[in-house]
Amino acid sequence: MRFFPDSYTFLSIGSFALRWYAITLIAGVIAAYLLTSKGMKAHGYDVDTVDEMLVLCMIGGVLGGRIFWVLENLPEYLKYIPYIFALSDGGFDILGTIVGISAMMFFYCTRRHMSTLRTMDVVMPSLLLFAVIARFGRSFADVAIWFANGIDLIGFLVLYFFVRPYHEGRRRGDVAAIGFMFIALSRLICMVLRWDPTAKGVMIPAVCVELFGIALYYVVHKRRPTKPIVLFDLDGTIMDTRSMVIQCFKYLYMRYNDPLNFTKDKRNLVFRLPLKEAMEKLFPDQDADQLCDEYRKYQSSFSWSDSVSLFPNVKTTLDELWQNGYVLGIVSTRMTSSCESWLRQLDLSHCFGTILGRDLYTDLKPQPGGILYAGRKLKRGHDSCVYVGDGLNDIRAAKAAGVYSVAFISDPSKREAIEELNPNRIITDMSELKELLNENHEWADENC
Numbered sequence: 001m002r003f004f005p006d007s008y009t010f011l012s013i014g015s016f017a018l019r020w021y022a023i024t025l026i027a028g029v030i031a032a033y034l035l036t037s038k039g040m041k042a043h044g045y046d047v048d049t050v051d052e053m054l055v056l057c058m059i060g061g062v063l064g065g066r067i068f069w070v071l072e073n074l075p076e077y078l079k080y081i082p083y084i085f086a087l088s089d090g091g092f093d094i095l096g097t098i099v100g101i102s103a104m105m106f107f108y109c110t111r112r113h114m115s116t117l118r119t120m121d122v123v124m125p126s127l128l129l130f131a132v133i134a135r136f137g138r139s140f141a142d143v144a145i146w147f148a149n150g151i152d153l154i155g156f157l158v159l160y161f162f163v164r165p166y167h168e169g170r171r172r173g174d175v176a177a178i179g180f181m182f183i184a185l186s187r188l189i190c191m192v193l194r195w196d197p198t199a200k201g202v203m204i205p206a207v208c209v210e211l212f213g214i215a216l217y218y219v220v221h222k223r224r225p226t227k228p229i230v231l232f233d234l235d236g237t238i239m240d241t242r243s244m245v246i247q248c249f250k251y252l253y254m255r256y257n258d259p260l261n262f263t264k265d266k267r268n269l270v271f272r273l274p275l276k277e278a279m280e281k282l283f284p285d286q287d288a289d290q291l292c293d294e295y296r297k298y299q300s301s302f303s304w305s306d307s308v309s310l311f312p313n314v315k316t317t318l319d320e321l322w323q324n325g326y327v328l329g330i331v332s333t334r335m336t337s338s339c340e341s342w343l344r345q346l347d348l349s350h351c352f353g354t355i356l357g358r359d360l361y362t363d364l365k366p367q368p369g370g371i372l373y374a375g376r377k378l379k380r381g382h383d384s385c386v387y388v389g390d391g392l393n394d395i396r397a398a399k400a401a402g403v404y405s406v407a408f409i410s411d412p413s414k415r416e417a418i419e420e421l422n423p424n425r426i427i428t429d430m431s432e433l434k435e436l437l438n439e440n441h442e443w444a445d446e447n448c
Contacts, residue, residue: 128155224440231371334358424445
C-alpha cells in the first residue's frame with residue numbers, strides 16, 4: 001500500500017489505484033447536494049424531491065458530459081465506434097455535464113409542476129461548486145487547471161452571493177442564465193489559453209451555450225411572470241367569525257374559569273395568537289389540545305349563521321378574480337365539510353378549485369403541508385403561489401412553503417405581531433388584492 005505514488009493518485013494497493021479525481025468528484029457531488037438541499041428546502045420542497053433530482057442529475061450529467069466529449073473528439077471515436085461507450089477512459093466534458101443536468105431538470109420540473117427557472121436558479125450555483133471541487137483532483141498533475149478552477153470559483157461566488165439573493169430588478173431565471181453565460185465563457189477562455197487539457201478547442205458547443213444563456217437572460221426579463229394560484233385561509237380572512245369565536249371562548253370560561261375574567265385584553269389576545277397558543281395562555285392549568293378539541297366541538301354544534309358574515313369586498317373580489325381566470329383555493333384548519341358548508345351558505349363555492357380542511361392534509365399550519373398539497377391537487381405546484389391569511393401561523397406556513405405571503409389585517413391589534421414575521425405584503429381590505437396581483441414580479445417568497 002502506497003500513499004501519493006504519483007500526482008494523479010491518492011492511494012495504490014497492488015493493481016488498485018484510488019485517483020485524486022475520484023475523491024474530489026465524490027466530494028463535489030456531496031457539496032452540490034447539500035447546497036441544493038438548502039435552497040430547495042427554502043422553496044418548500046422536501047428531501048425526497050432533492051434525492052430524486054440528484055439521481056436524475058447524475059444520469060443527465062453522465063450522458064451530457066459524454067456526448068459533448070465524444071462530439072469534441074469525434075474523429076478519434078469514429079475510428080472505433082464501440083469506444084464511445086467505454087466510459088472508463090474518463091472522457092467527460094464539464095460543459096456537457098451541466099447541459100445534460102439542465103435538460104434533466106427541465107424534464108423533471110415539467111412532470112412535477114415545478115418552475116424550471118426557479119429550480120435552475122437553485123441548482124446552477126451548485127453545479128459551479130461541483131465543477132470547482134471535482135476539477136480540483138486534476139490540478140495536482142497540471143498547474144494550469146488552477147487558473148480554470150479560479151475562474152469557476154469566481155463564478156460560483158458571484159452567482160451565490162450577489163446574483164442569487166433577492167434585489168430590485170432580479171428575475172426568476174437570472175441565476176440560471178448568467179450561470180450558462182459564465183460557464184460557456186470560462187470554457188472558451190480555457191480553450192484559448194489551454195488552461196484545461198480536457199478543453200480540446202472545439203468552440204461550437206461553448207458558443208451555443210453562451211448564446212443560449214444570453215437569449216435566456218433576455219427572455220426572463222421580457223416575460224411577464226406566470227399568473228399565480230391564490231390560496232386563502234377561511235376564518236378571519238374570508239369570513240368574519242369574531243363574534244362566534246368570542247362566544248366559544250365564553251363557553252370555555254364558563255366551564256373552566258369565570259366569564260368575568262374574559263377581559264378585553266384577553267379577547268384581543270385570542271385574535272392575535274394561534275388557537276393552541278391562546279389556550280395555553282388563557283388556561284395554563286388545562287390541556288391545550290383537549291381544549292382545542294372541545295372548542296371545535298362546541299363550535300360545530302350550532303349554525304352560527306347570525307354570528308358570521310363576509311368581510312367587506314370579499315365576494316366582489318373573489319368573483320372578479322375567478323372571472324379573470326385565477327385559480328383559487330382554500331387551505332383551512334377547519335374540517336373540509338365545515339369549509340364547504342360555509343362557502344355554500346356564503347355563495348362562494350363556485351370560486352374555488354380546491355377546498356382543503358385539516359382532515360385532508362398532514363403537517364398543519366404553521367407547517368406548509370396544506371399549501372403544498374393544494375398546489376399538487378391543482379396541478380400547478382407552489383412555485384407561483386400567493387397565500388392570504390390573517391393569523392401568525394398562516395404567515396409561518398406561507399414562509400415555510402416559500403410562497404408569496406399576504407397578511408390580511410382586519411384587527412389593528414394584530415399588526416405588530418404580524419409585521420414581526422415579515423410577510424411579503426399586508427392588506428387591510430380584500431379589494432387591495434386585485435391591484436396587488438397586477439404587479440409584475442414573481443409570486444414566491446422574496447427571501448428564498
